[in-house]
Amino acid sequence: MSADIKSKLRKFHQAKWDEQLIFELDTPGERGIIVGGVEDEIEKQIGNGFANLPTGMKRKKSPALPEVGQMRVLKHYLRLSQHTLGADLNVDIGQGTCTVKYSPKINETIARNHKATKLHPWQDESQVQGALEILYKLNEYLSELSGLDHFTIQPPSGSAAIFTMASIVQKYHEVRGEADQRDEIITTIFSHPSDYSAVALKGYKVTMLYHDPKTGVPSAEALRAAISERTAAIFITNPEDTGIYNPEIPEFTKIAHEAGALCCYDQANANGLLGITRAKEAGFDMCFFNLHKTFSTPHGCGGPATGAMGVTKALKEFLPAPYVEKKKGTYTLNYNLKHSIGKVRSFYGVFPVALKAYSWLRSLGAEGIREASEVAVLNNNYLLTHIKKIKGAEAPYAKGKHRIEQVRYSWEKLFKETGVNTEDVTLRMCDFGFHLWSSHHPFIIPQPFTIEPTESYSKAELDEYLNALRHIAKEAYDKPDFVKKAPYNSVVHRINHDSFDDPKKWAITWRLYKKKHLNQN
Helix, strand or coil: CCCECCCCECCCCCCCCCCCCHHHHCCCCCCCCCCCCCCHHHHHHHCCCCCCCCHHHCCCCCCCCCCCCHHHHHHHHHHHHCCCCCCCCCCCCCCCCCCCCCCCHHHHHHHCCHHHHCCCCCCCHHHCHHHHHHHHHHHHHHHHHHCCCEEECCCCCHHHHHHHHHHHHHHHHHHCCCCCCCCEEEEECCCCHHHHHHHHHCCCEEEEECCCCCCCCCCHHHHHHHCCCCEEEEEEECCCCCCCCCCCHHHHHHHHHHCCCEEEEECCCCCCCCCCCCHHHHCCCEEEEECCCCCCCCCCCCCCCCEEEEECHHHHHHCCCCEEEEECCEEEEECCCCCCCCCCCCCCCCHHHHHHHHHHHHHHHHHHHHHHHHHHHHHHHHHHHHHCCCCCCECCCCCCCCCCCCEEEECHHHHHHHCCCHHHHHHHHHCCCCCCCCCCCCCCCCCEEEECCCCCCCHHHHHHHHHHHHHHHHHHHHCHHHHHCCCCCCCCCCCCCHHHHCHHHCCCCHHHHHHHHCCCC
């Protein structure tokens, strides 16, 4: 594909290697590095390191790891790296609901400093005053941004933060003697799916409020009809995954409090709100932020991540222990919170993520944080204005109104008129080095695609992305079969989902893969 100057479509062809699994590169006897034995002096004092291990922890034979020379290992992983794209390579604004933005490289450097990487969680508090100070001040910053009083960064993800809030809800009602009575939680259909699943995991019955077809958000009347003396809490994402902000949220929290329920705010979609609105003024008792998204630390894809969770003063004693405090100029860890729910992760949390978020906040300051939110909203609504003009594209609900940090669009019109669906467009976008978000639970909006530009991208980059969408939409109407066979320039391909849908074919280890797919024991 040659570059088209008029349409400004960037020439892109991704490297593709027919690369084997690392286990298939195994060559007995090859070594990347030879580890020396225990030094004589050390062995005299503590032994060889194995003798004192309990018998049950000792392997009967060495692990079946691949034996591969260092040079081949390097080539293997560098080749695989050429199969991937991300914010450092392309305009990655299709990562809706995840706020995947640019992470300043200086923050990565700071997090890799030996003063951070050499820390051990069992070190005495006197030796880690700097780290505790960072955690303490980060909590202060998050408190200022939310209006809530106390934060923990122990939860290792947004979903874990939701689970933490649900655990506090349960413990709160236990202390009040109402745990058996209050066994229901209310959430909304376009809140994050984890708001449903995490509370269900705690044993709660879940009531789902559905959106109004015109506004795209649930009404206060719907909440009044659902709430009762059995309601333990409400869990709400605002703006929801449609990007629509619900102006009735203060009424929601008022209704919940009048019924004796707690109010929990899922702020994973906070990229357009920092410095503008706060959980406190909306009436929430708890909230959480995803440091690995909004606060510009890389998205963990399962880890490392942090769901920083905050509470009001009334709920401090329910937080996971330990909690960082400052006493007479010294930072300390408080393990003696009266009603603590215990730990939700080992030790205190993922310190490098907290350090990167702290650095990001310090570098921006109050004015910069608000500006980041304003630019994120500006970028989003710039895209909204132009995408609605693309033939075949629509933005359901709240017609004529602006959105916050993202929009859940629809290719339903395109599909009905051309037969080209969202997956086809998504894979064709790969040919231009772009990503289009492809996970939209719940699947209420037909043929959905979600875009969330954040503040990271310039107008020129947004225009480049829009040009690709326009080009593909035109292709869909002119030559739909061509779009349906994409991609052509990317290593991404059309996947046969049989192996994913059949648990009998799942192979999460090399041993299982050999057994199930290579018929080797």
